[in-house]
Amino acid sequence: MAYPKRRRRARLRRTLRAFGPAMQRPGGPEPFRAALGAGLALLACGVLVSLGGVSGTRAGLFLIAPLGATAFLLFAVPNSPLAQPWSAVVGNTVSACVAVTVVLLGPPQAVAAGLAVFWAMAGMAALRAMHPPGGAVALATVLSAPVVEEMGFRFVLAPVLLDTVVLVGAAVLFNRLTGRRYPFRQPAVPATAPDPRTGLSPEELAGLLRRANQSANIGVEDFGRLLAAAEAEVAAHRAESRPGAANRGANPCGTHRGLRVASR
Structure with missing residues (x-):
């Protein structure tokens, strides 16, 4: 009897969390x-x-x-x-x-x-x-x-x-x-040309957004920038986890700077 009771409590907690804030609190002066x-x-x-x-x-x-x-x-x-x-x-x-x-x-x-x-x-x-x-x-x-x-x-x-x-x-x-880009970035290359940062074309990036039902929330160009920044972040973590990484200095890929640029 205790197991179903725990499951009900867990389900209730998940339900209550679903009605809680879904966004982080904006930071700084934004x-x-x-x-x-x-x-x-x-x-x-x-x-x-x-x-x-x-x-x-x-x-x-x-x-x-x-x-x-x-x-x-x-x-x-x-x-x-x-x-x-x-x-x-x-x-x-x-x-x-x-x-x-x-x-x-x-x-x-x-x-x-x-x-x-x-x-x-x-x-x-x-x-x-x-x-x-x-x-x-x-x-x-x-x-x-x-x-x-x-x-x-x-x-x-x-x-x-x-x-x-x-x-x-x-x-x-x-x-x-005030440092924000508006209107937002549009792809500067033909829709079929691959983005050098991700290897995906704007058309393929747009297809990913459509399949995820996110095309109303983020533009293709900004999506590509975020993907490239995420890949750089993963590469940095992998580099830091290799033996001897501590002796090579901090963050060889400069990924945090890339993420800040992508967020604008």
């Missing part, structure tokens, strides 16, 4: 860097709104809640494919287009919400512009039906497209000034 960038970018959008005044509100110069989620991605995880300029601008814009169309067709709000988010996600997938805040843009558009009915498709141009472009421009500038 959380503050990202928060400062997002805050300044949204402040720029707010200044644009205030300059428009009342007449600007009629022209679509106002803020919508999903922009906060877009700002988080652009500044906190600028290496993510979900945060790249194409994903942000096209994802938010196509979501707004779909949602405005649904609103103008006039279904009940509950039905409109489901239709708008469904077609927004389908449109983003078709255009290779997956951007999670796009789903929020679609829902916010439906919930703002009176404004959308008055503005029509002008709602897509402003506030959605205009504000997203302002956020992306701010992200490009701020991330570069």
